[in-house]
Amino acid sequence: xxxxxxxxxxxxxxxxxxxxxxxxxxxxxxxxxxxxxxxxxxxxxxxxxxxxxxxxxxxxxxxxxxxxxxxxxxxxxxxxxxxxxxxxxxxxxxxxxxxxxxxxxxxxxxxxxxxx
Numbered sequence: 001x002x003x004x005x006x007x008x009x010x011x012x013x014x015x016x017x018x019x020x021x022x023x024x025x026x027x028x029x030x031x032x033x034x035x036x037x038x039x040x041x042x043x044x045x046x047x048x049x050x051x052x053x054x055x056x057x058x059x060x061x062x063x064x065x066x067x068x069x070x071x072x073x074x075x076x077x078x079x080x081x082x083x084x085x086x087x088x089x090x091x092x093x094x095x096x097x098x099x100x101x102x103x104x105x106x107x108x109x110x111x112x113x114x115x116x
Contacts, residue, residue: 022096
């Protein structure tokens, strides 16, 4: 029953912007930390950003600080990742994850491609 559905992403030129949305269902959204991970072909999966449930405290990987913004809308049970000043090295499949303790629910991933 629990699922995480992502939308957005796509293809953009360097310096452009894209937004990813994440709409979880089947569990208590407000209790979960929401995170975005990404994985490029041949590369290890890496954490991009996360936002806590209690106080909306956000954390970012160094390589996206100042460029990406993670947010959540508890009224609409939706999390977002706003990606600005995109670089070719940001090209990857991005995954939304809802997690608490030993439980994690993963989305199918959305392609983000940054190319001229």
